[in-house]
Amino acid sequence: MxxxxxxxxxxxxxxxxxxxxxxxxxxxxxxxxxxxxxxxxxxxxxxxxxxxxxxxxxxxxxxxxxxxxxxxxxxxxxxxxxxxxxxxxxxxxxxxxxxxxxxxxxxxxxxxxxxxxxxxxxxxxxxxxxxxxxxxxxxxxxxxxxxxxxxxxxxxxxxxxxxxxxxxxxxxxxxxxxxxxxxxxxxxxxxxxxxxxxxxxxxxxxxxxxxxxxxxxxxxxxxxxxxxxxxxxxxxxxxxxxxxxxxxxxSYVPDNAWQRPARKSCTDPIDRCEDALANIVPTERRQPFQMRKVITHVVDHEAEGASSFFEMSRKFGPSLITGLARMNGHAVGVIGNDCMFYAGAMTAAAAQKLRRFIDFCNSFHLPVLSFVDEPGFMIGPDSEAAGTIRHGTAAISAVLQSRVPWASIQVQKAFGVAAQAHFGPDAYVLSWPSAASGALPVEGGVAVAFAREIAAADDPAARQKELEDMLAASQSPFPRAEGFSVHEIIDPRETRPKLAAWLDIAQAAQTDAPTPFSATMRP
CATH class of the missing domain: 3.90.226.10 (2-enoyl-CoA Hydratase; Chain A, domain 1)
Known part of the structure; x- marks a missing residue:
C-alpha cells in the first residue's frame, strides 16, 4: 500500500x-x-x-x-x-x-x-x-x-x-x-x-x-x-x-504595536541649514507660501537627494498636510497647514483627517512634527453645516490624548481654538520670526473689536489698516519668547538641527516597553 x-x-x-x-x-x-x-x-x-x-x-x-x-x-x-x-x-x-x-x-x-x-x-x-x-x-x-x-x-x-x-x-x-x-x-x-x-x-x-x-x-x-x-x-x-x-x-512603521519604528542610517547631516528657509515666508501676511517646501527642506534627504517625506491623503481635507518622514533616521509623522487652501483653516474634512492620522501615529509610536500655520476653524454657512466645530474638537481631543513626543514649529499663524490641534501634550515649541498668534487673526479681529471707531473715521480703510498694523506687533513671537510662552525663537535655517537634537533626546527617553494604544484607530 x-x-x-x-x-x-x-x-x-x-x-x-x-x-x-x-x-x-x-x-x-x-x-x-x-x-x-x-x-x-x-x-x-x-x-x-x-x-x-x-x-x-x-x-x-x-x-x-x-x-x-x-x-x-x-x-x-x-x-x-x-x-x-x-x-x-x-x-x-x-x-x-x-x-x-x-x-x-x-x-x-x-x-x-x-x-x-x-x-x-x-x-x-x-x-x-x-x-x-x-x-x-x-x-x-x-x-x-x-x-x-x-x-x-x-x-x-x-x-x-x-x-x-x-x-x-x-x-x-x-x-x-x-x-x-x-x-x-x-x-x-x-x-x-x-x-x-x-x-x-x-x-x-x-x-x-x-x-x-x-x-x-x-x-x-x-x-x-x-x-x-x-x-x-x-x-x-x-x-x-x-x-x-x-x-x-x-518602511516607516514597526511590525506591530509592541515595537517602535526602526531607526535607519542617515547620511544627511543633522546640522544642514537650508538658506531657502530664511525667506520662504513672505513678510506680507496675506501672501501665501509653500509649506511642503518647508517640510522637505527640514526632513531627511535620502538617496540622490530625494526627500524622505511620504505624503498621505493630499486631496482630502487639503488645507492640512499629513505624511511620514525621517529625521536623523527616526521615522516621524508630519502635519502642516497648507495656506493655498482656505488659508490653511481647519475644515470638517481636515479635522477628520487630523484625528485619524494622530490615532495612527499613536498606534505605532511615531513622534509628531507639526508645522503650524493655522488661522482657525473655517467659518461660514458651509462650515457650520458640515459640523466643523464637532469634528475639530474631536481632532483636538485626539491630539491631547496622544502619548508620543511632539515638536511644534510655529511657521506663521496660530489662532483660535483650532490652533490647539497643532500642539500635543508637553510639545517642544519652536517659533520662527514670521510667527503670529492670538485669539483671532488681526484682520478679522480689528474689524469686529473696532467697528464703531473704524466707521467714524474720516478714512475708514486707512484707520483699519493703522489698527491692524499696530495690533500685529503685539502678536509677534518675540514677547512670547521673552515670557517663555514658546521654548525658543529661532532662525528658520536652524529648524533641522534643533529638531534632530530634540528627537534624539525624546526617543532616548522612551524607555517603557511599547504597547497598543487604548484608543484603537478606526477607519
Whole structure:
C-alpha cells in the first residue's frame, strides 16, 4: 500500500489552483492592463519569499464514482512573505474567478489573513479587486443560499477591527472593489488605488435599480470621488506604483504595536541649514507660501537627494498636510497647514483627517512634527453645516490624548481654538520670526473689536489698516519668547538641527516597553 496516489492528487490540486480562473480568464485580465493576484503578490514580495497558505482550498466537483473531475480554487490567495526582509501577511481576491466575489473557502481565507496577522504580529497587506456577496449565494448548486449569508452571522469583523490597533494594515484597490472587500479596503492605515480602479458600496446596476441614477463605476467610485472623500489615501499611476507605495509606507512603521519604528542610517547631516528657509515666508501676511517646501527642506534627504517625506491623503481635507518622514533616521509623522487652501483653516474634512492620522501615529509610536500655520476653524454657512466645530474638537481631543513626543514649529499663524490641534501634550515649541498668534487673526479681529471707531473715521480703510498694523506687533513671537510662552525663537535655517537634537533626546527617553494604544484607530 502506498500514499503516492494521494500525493499525486495533492500536486494535481495545487496545479489547478495555479491556473486560477483558467487561461481565458487570465488573458482577459491582462487585456485590461491588469495583473492577476499571483502576479501582484510576486511583484510586491522579495523574490521567492511567498509561502502560500490554503493552496488546496476550493470547490471540488466529483463524478458518480467519487473521482475528482474539476477543482475551482478558493478565489482569495493568501500567504506569508517578505518585503525588504521583513515578514508580512499578504492576500487578495482572484478576479479571474467569479470576479473576485467570494466562494466559501475564499471568504474564510480572507478572514484568516487578519487572524494570522494578529497571531504572528506582522503587517497585513490586502490587494483588492473583487465584489462582495452574491444574491445567488455561493458554493455548489445544491448548497446555494438564495439571499446570501448576513455579514453579522459570524465574527469576521472582529479581527478586521482588531488589526487596526495591533499591526500596520496597507491596502490597494487595483480594479473594481465593492461590498465587503471595499470595507476591508478602507479598514487600513494606508490605502492606494490605481487610476482605473473603483470603490463602491454597490455597483451601477444596483444604484440604477434603487435610485434611478445611470452612472458608470468610475463616476460612482473612481479616484476623482474617493481621493476627495477620504475613503482612499493615495493615487497610483500603475499597479507597480501602488505596490511600491505600500512598500514605502511599511518602511516607516514597526511590525506591530509592541515595537517602535526602526531607526535607519542617515547620511544627511543633522546640522544642514537650508538658506531657502530664511525667506520662504513672505513678510506680507496675506501672501501665501509653500509649506511642503518647508517640510522637505527640514526632513531627511535620502538617496540622490530625494526627500524622505511620504505624503498621505493630499486631496482630502487639503488645507492640512499629513505624511511620514525621517529625521536623523527616526521615522516621524508630519502635519502642516497648507495656506493655498482656505488659508490653511481647519475644515470638517481636515479635522477628520487630523484625528485619524494622530490615532495612527499613536498606534505605532511615531513622534509628531507639526508645522503650524493655522488661522482657525473655517467659518461660514458651509462650515457650520458640515459640523466643523464637532469634528475639530474631536481632532483636538485626539491630539491631547496622544502619548508620543511632539515638536511644534510655529511657521506663521496660530489662532483660535483650532490652533490647539497643532500642539500635543508637553510639545517642544519652536517659533520662527514670521510667527503670529492670538485669539483671532488681526484682520478679522480689528474689524469686529473696532467697528464703531473704524466707521467714524474720516478714512475708514486707512484707520483699519493703522489698527491692524499696530495690533500685529503685539502678536509677534518675540514677547512670547521673552515670557517663555514658546521654548525658543529661532532662525528658520536652524529648524533641522534643533529638531534632530530634540528627537534624539525624546526617543532616548522612551524607555517603557511599547504597547497598543487604548484608543484603537478606526477607519
Amino acid at each position: 502506498s500514499w503516492e496516489k494521494d500525493i499525486d492528487e495533492i500536486k494535481r490540486r495545487r496545479d489547478l489552483a495555479k491556473q486560477q480562473g483558467g487561461s481565458a480568464s487570465v488573458a482577459r485580465q491582462h487585456e485590461k492592463g491588469r495583473l492577476t493576484i499571483r502576479e501582484r503578490i510576486d511583484g510586491l514580495l522579495d523574490d521567492g519569499s511567498f509561502n502560500e497558505v490554503g493552496e488546496g482550498a476550493g470547490v471540488p466537483e466529483y463524478d458518480d464514482t467519487g473521482a475528482l473531475t474539476d477543482f475551482q480554487p478558493a478565489n482569495f490567495v493568501l500567504g506569508f512573505g517578505d518585503i525588504d526582509g521583513r515578514r508580512v501577511i499578504v492576500g487578495g481576491e482572484d478576479f479571474t474567478l467569479k470576479g473576485g466575489s467570494p466562494n466559501p473557502a475564499g471568504l474564510r481565507k480572507s478572514v484568516y489573513a487578519e487572524q494570522l496577522a494578529l497571531k504572528y504580529k506582522v503587517p497585513l497587506i490586502r490587494l483588492h479587486e473583487g465584489g462582495g456577496g452574491s444574491v445567488g449565494g455561493t458554493g455548489q448548486e445544491k448548497n446555494r443560499r438564495p439571499l446570501g449569508e448576513p455579514v453579522f452571522s459570524t465574527s469576521r469583523f472582529v479581527p478586521l477591527a482588531e488589526t487596526l490597533g495591533h499591526v500596520p494594515v496597507a491596502t490597494a484597490a487595483l480594479g473594481p472593489v465593492a461590498g465587503l472587500p471595499a470595507a476591508r479596503l478602507v479598514a487600513s492605515h494606508f490605502s492606494v488605488m490605481t487610476e482605473d480602479a473603483a470603490v463602491l458600496i454597490a455597483g451601477p446596476q444596483v444604484v440604477k435599480r434603487a435610485l434611478g441614477h445611470d452612472m458608470t463605476k468610475e463616476e460612482l467610485g473612481g479616484p476623482q470621488v474617493h481621493l476627495k472623500s477620504g475613503a482612499i489615501d493615495n493615487l497610483a499611476s500603475s499597479e507597480e506604483d501602488a505596490l511600491n507605495q505600500i512598500a514605502r509606507f511599511l
